[in-house]
Amino acid sequence: MNQTIRLTVNGERKIVTTDGDRPLLDVLREDLNLTGTKYGCGEGRCGACTVLIDGKRAHACLTPVAAAEGKAITTIEGLAKDGTLHPVQEAFLAEEALQCGYCTPGMILATVALLDVHPHPTDQQILEWMDGNLCRCNGYTQILRAVRRAAGWHG
Amino acid sequence: MDTDFQFLERIEPEPWEGAQADQDGSGLSRREFAGILGAGLLLTVAGDVALAQRRGGRGFGRGGGPSNIAARIHFGSDGTITVMTGKIELGQGARTELTQAAAEELRVAAEQIHLIMADTALVPNDGLTAGSGTTPRTVPAIRRAAAAARKVLIGLACKGWQVEPDTVSVKDGVVTHKPTNRRVTYAQLAQNSELAKQFAQTIPSEIALTPVSQWKVMGTSLPRPNRREIVTGAHRYAFDIVRPGMFYGKVLRPPSYGATLKAIDLAPAKAIPGVVVVHEGALVGCAAPTSWLAQQAMSALAKTATWETVPQISSKQLYRHLKEHARSHRGPGRGSAAVADTVAASAPPDGAETVLAHDYEIAYLQHAPMEPRAGVAEWKDGSLTVWACTANPFGVRGALAGALELPADRVRVIVPDVGGAFGGKHTGEAALEAARLARAAGRPVAVRWTRQEEFTWAYFRPAGVIEMRGVLDAQRFLTSWQQININSGGSAVDTPYEVGQKTCRSIKSASPLRQGSYRALAATANNFARESFMDELAHAAGADPLAFRLVHLKNARLRAVLEMAAEKFHWQEHCKNSSANIGYGLACGTEKGSYVAACAEVAVDRDEGKIHVRRICQVFECGAIQNLANLLSQVQGCITMGLGGALSEEILFADGAILNASFNHYHVPRFKDVPELEIHLLNRPDLASAGAGETPIIAVAPAVANAVFHASGVRIRSMPIRAAAAMIPSPSGRGLG
CATH class of the missing domain: 3.30.365.10 (Aldehyde oxidase/xanthine dehydrogenase, molybdopterin binding domain)
Known part of the structure; x- marks a missing residue:
């Protein structure tokens, strides 16, 4: 059933007319051409589709687009401002915390959300928070370093 | 699983060339080895990266690659240097390593190299990206081509100046003759009409490569050249490719291995507005303007399908079965x-x-790369272009050409940097499915496997x-x-x-399951x-x-x-x-x-x-x-x-x-x-x-x-x-x- 849904995506107002049950992930990727948000599992178990909805981490694959009505969505394309990378993106670059890079957008957005909730996270908090995001290259060591760097541990 | 790709299902990704046999038991005594260690060759990483590196010894060189320089390297008169390789970036660092190899031998900064990977219309066939072959074979091939190119460029400069090659030096893409204080850039030399002729020459197999002791770009921890595209989400994997007018495709899967389709009613799916339904041989699929709609059409198709199944052994019987x-x-x-x-x-x-x-x-296991199999196919004037996530661009080109009865030169396979493979993407199933759906739909089609499809229909590491x-x-x-x-x-x-x-x-x-590399x-x-x-x-x-x-x-x-x-x-x-x-x-x-x-x-x-x-x-x-x-x-x-x-x-x-x-x-x-x-x-x-x-x-x-x-x-x-x-x-x- 098509309905009109109003979203704010990366600061821009968007109106989409679509089936409200469609995953937000599909709408971002197919209707709004924002392919930085990745499909990984479709069941919220890998974190590749992580976005921020009203600043909170969400799995775009499990979020019906109708549930995002009127909300502010941030995708990986919306983190950099005027060509200046977000500090979390900079931290991932500084630590070379990427191999194939497919999980990277989700990892970065999960980190942004983490630092919003825990500005000075402990290692245990980082592990608990990030454990839902998979990296099949198993680059966890570098990603942890990037998260710590973004949290101001060093660097 | 489509048999068109059976020939790719080799257990061994490619024969390992045992030419490093001379390294085994290299004759280095324990004392000599300890001496080298003591001199600081040891790199220790515990917690933080600590680097201590002394360089010395000889370079190396062997392997395949194209026969002439032009197939590998192109110098633009605007100063761009393009290097071409059939290898794939899968997250293992091939893009970085091959960029370093070219920059080293050309005597330029890594940033000056534009590396084109895995576009069968543009690059030489460097084989499957597997078997740890890029470092021992493709790096030397690119180094030889780059060294030969440098020699040609130096030769052109010297000919113009009427000086001997050993009187000039090269740095950052500039050839300098110090005694007369003359300089010429690669970009200027690229405008010399003689360059094309000389780049058609066969790359000498014995050309001298830069010794390890003199490496300036190789041996450094160069980061991935396209890393910014990764952290901004700008890089498009095959899974992300969108073409004008593209539809999203789905393929009907059997309920179990070996099951054959007995009957299906296409009508309910065809009745959904905007949906294209395809039944071509063993392939039943559909395409629609959104993957949501395609999935609805596929559900409608699956409901009407009846299957004939065959007995299959279970994992509980696996090991006895394999032995028997x-x-x-x-x-x-x-x-x-x-x-x-x-x-x-x-x-x-x-x-x-x-x-x-x-x-x-x-046990059998699955590679489960973060990017599941994906292919986007676009037909134009009887020629096919596919974007695919595969480690085997030329193999997939051949498989597509065979399955679709096309000459290979009418098939172009482009592999954007891939979201992981681990030996699991030597095939191109999604590309072939997309090609068939796109031909029937008369428009570009993307086929993107779900995680469940990837776990079920991709090949497994053998038990x-x-x-x-x-x-x-x-x-x-x-x-x-x-x-x-x-x-x-x-x-x-x-x-x-x-x-x-x-x-x-x-x-x-x-093997009761479809198996392949890992x-x-x-x-x-x-x-x-x-x-x-x-x-x-x-x-x-x-x-x-x-x-x-x-x-x-x-x-x-x-x-x-x-x-x-x-x-x-x-x-x-x-x-x-x-x-x-x-x-x-x-x-x-x-x-x-x-x-x-x-x-x-x-x-x-x-x-x-x-x-x-x-x-x-x-x-x-x-x-x-x-x-x-x-x-x-x-x-x-x-x-x-x-x-x-x-x-x-x-x-x-x-x-x-x-x-x-x-x-x-x-x-x-x-x-x-x-x-x-x-x-x-x-x-x-x-x-x-x-x-x-x-x-x-x-x-x-x-x-x-x-x-x-x-x-x-x-x-x-x-x-x-x-x-x-x-x-x-x-x-x-x-x-x-």
């Missing part, structure tokens, strides 16, 4: 397979031989049964050795140890069996596992990593001071020209029924290090990935269906699973560089299994190492003698 269907004769020194588990592991009475024989079981048999003489030396791998392949089946008489081989069986492929299985069994023999001999190995090991490079791992891990101290439910194990191995040893510390939690890997200390050596940061990430990734195969990853199946086709039910390593890692990378600038994306995985599982035995007294001869089996109380069987 082993295809070739088992060779001498072995009776029936039933002998395997009848010999007790006990120390021999003096003066007698000890015979041990056991079977090891290796296997590995029959081990060893004989110790009265002095506890190995006099006979047998390793027979049934079904999972021959990589690393030979033993690096001195074992007397030996029979090491792989034999085929009837990271290091059968070396994961064969190393697990061999290194676990070496521990069993050490225990039977009443010997320390390290000492037992060293007594039987001559290979200098393997000895070096093993001894260093033991030293860094404080192996001897652990042997003396063990505590309940804590165990220590070690393992080593060599494959594809590199060498690895790992030590593991585990805690067996009998209440929780779990094995906790607390610490891994690994030493790895792959000749001259070309990019330390990238190497480190490969080694770390391999260790953690190896823990998945060691402890949890196992495909369960019954009645032709996969029972755990999701990340919810198939546990791969996560953040919390990463143990304390201590990694030491040995640099050997005196040796040719070997690939490093695979071998660091092979020692992890056996080191853990050996540590579990030490902790629990229970020898678990299966991978994954099933924790429940280790919980049997056993007060006696401490593993270390």
Whole structure:
């Protein structure tokens, strides 16, 4: 059933007319051409589709687009401002915390959300928070370093 | 599964060229080796990256590649330098490494190189990206082409100036003749009409390459050139490619392996506005403007389909099935397979031989790269372009051409940097499905596999049964050795140890699942069996596992990593001071020209029924290090990935269906699973560089299994190492003698 849904995506107002049950992930990727948000599992178990909805981490694959009505969505394309990378993106670059890079957008957005909730996270908090995001290259060591760097541990 | 790709389903990704044989046991004495170590060649990474690198020795050069320079390198008159390769970036660092190779020999900064990878219309065929082949073969091929190009450019400059080539120098793409203070840039030289003629020349195979001691770009930790596109989400994987007017496609899958479609009613799906339905041979699919709509149409199709199924064995019967269907004769020194588990592991009475024989079981597992299979196909004037995530662009081009009855030159395969493969993407199923749907739909179509499809219909790492048999003489030396791998392949089946008489081989069986390559492929299985069994023999001999190995090991490079791992891990101290439910194990191995040893510390939690890997200390050596940061990430990734195969990853199946086709039910390593890692990378600038994306995985599982035995007294001869089996109380069987 098509309905009109109003979203704010990366600061821009968007109106989409679509089936409200469609995953937000599909709408971002197919209707709004924002392919930085990745499909990984479709069941919220890998974190590749992580976005921020009203600043909170969400799995775009499990979020019906109708549930995002009127909300502010941030995708990986919306983190950099005027060509200046977000500090979390900079931290991932500084630590070379990427191999194939497919999980990277989700990892970065999960980190942004983490630092919003825990500005000075402990290692245990980082592990608990990030454990839902998979990296099949198993680059966890570098990603942890990037998260710590973004949290101001060093660097 | 479509049979069009059957020819790609080879167990071995590509034959490993054994030309590095001269590196094995390189003749370096222990004292010489220690001398090199002392001089600072050792790279130690524990916690923070610490670099200490001295360079020296010779360069290397061999391998294939195109015959002329123009096929490999293009100089734009605007100063751009484009280098072309058929290799794929899969996250292993090929883009970085090949950029470094070209920049080094051209005497330019890495930033000046634009590397085009894996577009069959533009690049030379560098073969499948597999088998750790990029470093030993493609890097030298690109270096030779770049060195030949530099020589041509210098020649043109000298001809213009009428000076001798040895009187000029090159830096940052500028040729300078100091005596007369003249300079000319590559961009200026590229405008010389003679360049094209000279670039058509065959690349000399013996052209001098820059010695390691003079490397300026190679040997540095250059980061991935397109890293900014990754962290901003701008990079488009094949899964992300969008073409004008593109539809999203779905393919009907059988309910079980081997099922054939008896009847289907296309009408309900065709009745959905905007949907294209395709029934072409065995392919039933649909395409629609959104994947949501395509999925609805596919559900409508699936509801009307009736299938004829055939009996399939389940994972519970797997190992017996593989043994019963082993295809070739088992060779001498072995009776029936039933002998395997009848010999007790006990120390021999003096003066007698000890015979041990056991079977090891290796489960199927799935690569589960983050990017599932994807293909986008676009037809124009009878020619096909596909964007695909595959490690095999030219192979897929050939497969598409064959399946679609096109000449190969009407098929173009483009592989954007891929979201992981680990040996799992040697095929191009989604590309072919997309091509068929796109032809029928008359517009571009994307086929993107779901995670469940990837878990079910992608090929698996082969399962296997590995029959081990060893004989110790009265002095506890190995006099006979047998390793027979049934079904999972021959990589690393030979033993690096001195074992007397030996029979090491792989034999085929009837695999119930579709199988193919994997990271290091059968070396994961064969190393697990061999290194676990070496521990069993050490225990039977009443010997320390390290000492037992060293007594039987001559290979200098393997000895070096093993001894260093033991030293860094404080192996001897652990042997003396063990505590309940804590165990220590070690393992080593060599494959594809590199060498690895790992030590593991585990805690067996009998209440929780779990094995906790607390610490891994690994030493790895792959000749001259070309990019330390990238190497480190490969080694770390391999260790953690190896823990998945060691402890949890196992495909369960019954009645032709996969029972755990999701990340919810198939546990791969996560953040919390990463143990304390201590990694030491040995640099050997005196040796040719070997690939490093695979071998660091092979020692992890056996080191853990050996540590579990030490902790629990229970020898678990299966991978994954099933924790429940280790919980049997056993007060006696401490593993270390």
